[in-house]
Amino acid sequence: MSALILIAEDEPDIAAVLDAYLIREGFRTVRAGDGQTALDLHLALKPDLVLLDVRMPKRTGWEVLSEIRRRGDTPVMMITALDQDIDKLQALRVGADDYVIKPFNAAEVAARAHVILRRSHGAGDSRVLRVGPLEIDLESHLATIRTGTDEQRLNLTLTEFRILAFMARQPMRVFTRGELVDACLSGQDVLERTVDSHLSKLRKKLDEAGAAQLLTGIRGVGYRLESPR
Structure with a gap:
């Protein structure tokens, strides 16, 4: 069974592009348009990787990342328009596994997803x-x-x-x-x-x-x- 990736992104066009590239790479995907839905889906479906936007309705990406880290070790790749070093450092400090700045190359995001999942293979809690x-x-x-x-x-x-x-x-x-x-x-x-x-x-x-x-x-x-x- 291929890895399940949760795409937490409130911009439908961006989410659709990521979805298409990830599916093309053989992944299964599920989408969340706001932070609270992302947390609910993470709890329910236990995805193998989360692609997480920072600026989202209901719960920010920082809040979502903190809660995911409280729950366990699900890999998280932050995807954001914030390009300051301090933002990247904050993401890594809170526990992000990678950080991609918009606009991005969707093919590169998919390639990074493969790397993160290979690195985390065998980790995580009960499935x-x-x-x-x-x-x-x-x-x-x-x-x-x-x-x-x-x-x-x-x-x-x-x-x-x-x-x-x-x-x-x-x-x-x-x-x-x-x-x-x-x-x-x-x-x-x-x-x-x-x-x-x-x-x-x-x-x-x-x-x-x-x-x-x-x-x-x-x-x-x-x-x-x-x-x-």
Whole structure:
């Protein structure tokens, strides 16, 4: 499975160029248009590398970088128009692995991504989330229900996988529809009620695998992923 790169960039044209070059290089990508969504996706999907703009809505790149470093060792490449040495030093001091100044050559960014990932290969924390009989392998992008000696793989869409992985990071927490939209359907023009459709299909697949009790709807609030004791 190819590496997953989170592109945290609020300028759609720049994000699209990076996306195209990275996909051409064989990477998988996901985009975030603001700092908070970047943090939510980082928590849910555990990307192998984050390309992080400094000036973003909701949470700045500095704030995002600091929180990512608090969580672990995910490699981060800062991409910014700030070209002063003091800015570069601050990024490296906070924990960035590389620093690219706009305007940049997208092919060079992709090449640097390869270097960073080779350097960090083997580092990082667990790529598997477990909630009761549910096991989510973030690297292989697989979700499996294990009961005794029985094992059943869930056939999920990308959005369903994102929602399930996002909720599995904090089992028993109730997520609002708005939170699920921001974290798992970012960049898409959707209504909060669209989440209900995705969750309904996800619950049906869990039911078919004998684990319908894992996903619970909380009337008037949102959804919760149960953590059986």
